[in-house]
Amino acid sequence: MITSFPSLYPDELLYSLFARYRAQSGHITYVFAAEELFERRTTKPSIEFVDRLKPEALQLITRNMSIEQVIERHTMFPYYARFLPRDRRRQALMLMTQGDERYHNLLYLTKSKRLDRYL
Numbered sequence: 001m002i003t004s005f006p007s008l009y010p011d012e013l014l015y016s017l018f019a020r021y022r023a024q025s026g027h028i029t030y031v032f033a034a035e036e037l038f039e040r041r042t043t044k045p046s047i048e049f050v051d052r053l054k055p056e057a058l059q060l061i062t063r064n065m066s067i068e069q070v071i072e073r074h075t076m077f078p079y080y081a082r083f084l085p086r087d088r089r090r091q092a093l094m095l096m097t098q099g100d101e102r103y104h105n106l107l108y109l110t111k112s113k114r115l116d117r118y119l
Contacts, residue, residue: 002036005060014061014074018045039099048076052099067097080107 006020022033035041039052050071053061071077071093084107092106093117115117 002056002060007064007078008074012074013047014050014070015045015047038095050075050096080109
């Protein structure tokens, strides 16, 4: 159960928010924080995008703005999607808001090119 959750700073990535949460929550290891935030305990947060969040974590993150606004303002999505046709961009955003990882295909990202693979 999440008892206290920080707010996003302007221009802060979600990855940074998760790091601040882990530090402020007092969890000894990352796994305990991941159990509270993500659907799968083994999820490593993506530096670039949104991972499949638990409903409680999603509700806390979107308490002041919609998930679309979070994605547009606090992920790398705008930088990847800038060069896509409007329909493809819209579809990728829709998939990302639903937690569907097929958005990687629409952004032309292969698993080997994702930054979080190297962490």
